Amino acid sequence: MKEAYWEHRPHGADIGVCGMGRSKAEAFEQAALALTAIVTDPDSVADKKVIAVSCDAPDDELLLVEWLNALIYEMATRRMLFARFEVQIDDHKLAGKAWGEAIDFDRHELAVEAKGATCTDLKVTREKSGLWRAQCVVDV
Amino acid sequence: MDLKRLQRQAENEWWITPHGKMRVPAIIFASEALMRDMDDKVYEQVTNVATLPGIVKASYAMPDAHWGYGFPIGGVAAFDPDKGGVISAGGVGFDISCGVRTLLTGLTLEELEPVKARLAEALFRKIPAGVGSTGELSLNQQEMEAMLLGGARWAVQRGYGTKADLDRTEEAGCIAGAEPDQVSDRAKKRQHEEMGTLGSGNHYLEVQHVAKICDAAIATAFGVSQGDIVLSIHCGSRGLGHQIGTEFLSRMAATAAQSGIDLPDRELACAPIHSPVGQAYIGAMRAAINCALANRQIITHLVRQAFSEVFPRAELPLLYDVSHNTCKTEDHIVDDKTMRLFVHRKGATRAFGPGHPTLPASLGGVGQPVLIGGTMGTASYILSGTRQGMDLAFGSACHGAGRSMSRHQALRQWRGKDVIEKLAYRGVIIRSRSMRGVAEEAPGAYKDVTEVVEAADRAGLARSVARLEPVICVKG
Numbered sequence A: 001m002k003e004a005y006w007e008h009r010p011h012g013a014d015i016g017v018c019g020m021g022r023s024k025a026e027a028f029e030q031a032a033l034a035l036t037a038i039v040t041d042p043d044s045v046a047d048k049k050v051i052a053v054s055c056d057a058p059d060d061e062l063l064l065v066e067w068l069n070a071l072i073y074e075m076a077t078r079r080m081l082f083a084r085f086e087v088q089i090d091d092h093k094l095a096g097k098a099w100g101e102a103i104d105f106d107r108h109e110l111a112v113e114a115k116g117a118t119c120t121d122l123k124v125t126r127e128k129s130g131l132w133r134a135q136c137v138v139d140v
Numbered sequence B: 001m002d003l004k005r006l007q008r009q010a011e012n013e014w015w016i017t018p019h020g021k022m023r024v025p026a027i028i029f030a031s032e033a034l035m036r037d038m039d040d041k042v043y044e045q046v047t048n049v050a051t052l053p054g055i056v057k058a059s060y061a062m063p064d065a066h067w068g069y070g071f072p073i074g075g076v077a078a079f080d081p082d083k084g085g086v087i088s089a090g091g092v093g094f095d096i097s098c099g100v101r102t103l104l105t106g107l108t109l110e111e112l113e114p115v116k117a118r119l120a121e122a123l124f125r126k127i128p129a130g131v132g133s134t135g136e137l138s139l140n141q142q143e144m145e146a147m148l149l150g151g152a153r154w155a156v157q158r159g160y161g162t163k164a165d166l167d168r169t170e171e172a173g174c175i176a177g178a179e180p181d182q183v184s185d186r187a188k189k190r191q192h193e194e195m196g197t198l199g200s201g202n203h204y205l206e207v208q209h210v211a212k213i214c215d216a217a218i219a220t221a222f223g224v225s226q227g228d229i230v231l232s233i234h235c236g237s238r239g240l241g242h243q244i245g246t247e248f249l250s251r252m253a254a255t256a257a258q259s260g261i262d263l264p265d266r267e268l269a270c271a272p273i274h275s276p277v278g279q280a281y282i283g284a285m286r287a288a289i290n291c292a293l294a295n296r297q298i299i300t301h302l303v304r305q306a307f308s309e310v311f312p313r314a315e316l317p318l319l320y321d322v323s324h325n326t327c328k329t330e331d332h333i334v335d336d337k338t339m340r341l342f343v344h345r346k347g348a349t350r351a352f353g354p355g356h357p358t359l360p361a362s363l364g365g366v367g368q369p370v371l372i373g374g375t376m377g378t379a380s381y382i383l384s385g386t387r388q389g390m391d392l393a394f395g396s397a398c399h400g401a402g403r404s405m406s407r408h409q410a411l412r413q414w415r416g417k418d419v420i421e422k423l424a425y426r427g428v429i430i431r432s433r434s435m436r437g438v439a440e441e442a443p444g445a446y447k448d449v450t451e452v453v454e455a456a457d458r459a460g461l462a463r464s465v466a467r468l469e470p471v472i473c474v475k476g
Helices: A024-040 A061-076 B033-035 B040-049 B109-126 B141-157 B163-167 B185-191 B217-224 B237-255 B275-311 B387-393 B407-414 B415-427 B435-440 B449-459
Strands: A004-012 A015-021 A049-056 A082-091 A094-103 A124-128 A130-138 B009-010 B013-016 B027-028 B060-064 B071-077 B085-089 B099-108 B206-214 B230-234 B270-272 B318-323 B325-334 B339-344 B369-370 B380-385 B429-431 B462-475
Touching: A004 A024, A004 B407, A015 A024, A024 A094, A024 A124, A024 A130, A024 B185, A024 B415, A049 A061, A061 A082, A061 A094, A061 A124, A061 A130, A061 B185, A094 B085, A094 B141, B013 B040, B013 B270, B027 B033, B027 B040, B027 B387, B027 B449, B033 B449, B040 B060, B040 B071, B060 B449, B085 B339, B099 B109, B099 B275, B099 B369, B109 B206, B109 B230, B109 B275, B109 B429, B109 B462, B141 B185, B141 B275, B163 B318, B185 B237, B217 B380, B217 B462, B230 B275, B230 B462, B237 B270, B237 B275, B270 B275, B275 B318, B275 B325, B318 B369, B325 B387, B369 B449, B407 B435, B415 B429, B415 B435, B449 B462
Parallel strands: B027 B060, B429 B462
Antiparallel strands: A004 A015, A015 A130, A049 A094, A082 A094, A124 A130, B009 B013, B013 B027, B060 B071, B071 B339, B085 B270, B099 B230, B099 B318, B206 B230, B206 B462, B325 B339, B369 B380, B380 B462
8 A cells, every 4th residue: 555645736726735644544644744734844844842632523524624723723823833743533533643843934934824624625535545535625 | 617507698797597406596797708717616606605595686706706615705695684594604714804905105106116125124024924923912801802892993992093094994993793702712812913913825015006097086086196106905804713714614514404504515504694603603703804904903003104114204094994705784775675684705895886875975975995906916906886786796896816826836837036036127026934925926826807807897896996006015
C-alpha cells in the first residue's frame, strides 16, 4: 500500500485539503498537514509544543470538519502553527494531539489564514487502493 | 456553463425554469461572455437555493457569481418567515458582514505622487494586516458585549471616528437585534486580539485614484471627481464571524432534517426563521455584523492617523460602508404588497435605489453607493443603486471581480516579488508581509472586474458611477 500523503485540491475561491492515509486516523492527520500548508510551509514549523484536541460528530465526514475547525480555532487563538499530528478515532469520537510552535514572523512565510472548514467537496472514504481519503474545502 | 439549460430573458438576464424540487425560478444576471465562463457549480447551487422553504420570487446570482458553500458566492435569496422561510449560515458565509468602505480624502493624484511611498509606509505600519497579526485593542467581557451590541456606534463612542461616519454606514453603524449571549465564548475568544485588524486573503486597504467618471450627476452627489484620491478598506468580522459561521453551519446541518427540511446539499444547512436554532443564529449573526462594522470603524480611525502623518490637514470623510455577506430583515414590495423578508446576500452588495427610506438624506436622493472591490492591479468601482434594481433582485448588485483561477494555480504561475515589481513599474506600491499571499492574489487570478460591473449596469442592478485605480495597496 502507498505511503500516506496530503495534497491541495483546486477550488475557485478557496482551497481544498486532502489527506490520504493507511487508516482513517492517518488520513485525518494528513488532512491537518494540508490545512497547515494553506497557511505556511509545514516543513518550516518546529514541533516544540503539544496541545490536545478532541471532538465528536454524528458521522465520519462531519468529524473531519470538526477536527479541522478545532485546529483552526487553536491556530487562531494560540497564534500557533502545527507541524505534526496524532489522531485516534473511536465511534465518531476523535482524540488528537498537535505539535507546533508560536508564529515567528521572521521564520514562517505566512500566506493566508483559514476561516473555517466546510462541507463542500467533503469526503471520508476508503479508496480501491486501500488508502483512506479525508477531504473538504477550507474557506480562506 | 452550458447555456442551453437556461432561457435568456434579457441581454444580461438568464432564467432557469423551475424543475424538480425548485419552488421558484433561478435567475442569473450576467453577459453572455461571463455566463460561458461561469462555473457549472453556480447553476447547481442557484438551483438548489430555489428549493428551500419560504423562498420568495426567485433565487438570484449576480454577474460575479462563482462556486460557494451551498449558496453560490454572488447569491441573493429572500425568505418569508411566515411561509416556513429559512435562514442559512452558508447563505451568509463565514466572514459575516465582510464589506467595503470608501473614504474621500480631498487630495488629488498630483498631491499624492511625491509622498506616496511615505504614505504607504505609514499605512503599512499602522494597520495590522496578515496572518497572525493582532490589534492594539483587546476587549474585556463587558466591552466585548458593548461592541457586539453597538457596532460602529460603539467604536465612535470610544473615540474611533465621528458621528458623520455613522450616517454613511448601512444600519447607521449598528444593526438592531444583536444577541451577544448567542455568541459562544470560543467566538469571543477568537476575536479577543483581532479588533482593528484587516485579516488576510482578499482583504486589503487601498489608496485609489478616480480614473474615470461614468455618471457625473451621481458622482457629484457622492463628492467624487476625476483625479481625486480615495481610500477603500475591505475586511469583515474577523475570527468572531468565522467561528459563528463554523458553529452554526454544524448546528444547522444537524437539525435541518428534524425541522423537515430536505437539503439537496449538506452545505445548504439552514433552519426555519421561526425556530430556536434560526433565532439563535440571527442574534449571533447580527452581533457579528456589529463586530464587522466596529472593525472597519477602528481601521478607519487608524487610517486617519496614518494619513495625518503625511497630510496633517487632510480630512477623510466616509463616502459609504457596505456589507456583502449578510442576511437582513427588509421590506420589499412583492405582487403589490409590502412584505417583511429575510434577504440573504452572499458575496452580493445591497444596492437600494434613490429615495429608499433607509438611505441618509445627505446622499441627496440618489441611490446608495455600491462599492465593488477589484484587484490590486486592475480597478475597483463605485456604483449606485437603482429603482429598477429594487424589483430585479431585492435591491442587490455584484460585490467584486471573483476569482478566475485557484490559489494553487496562481502560486504556480506567479511569484510575489515579480508581481510587486511589475506593479511598481506601473506606479502601484504594494505592501505586504507575505510574498506567497501576493502571488495567490495576483491580479491575473481574477476575472475582469470591468466586465462584471458593465453587466450589473446593463442589467439595471446598479449604475456605474466611477472607476478607481490603485495607487497603494496594503494586502492582508
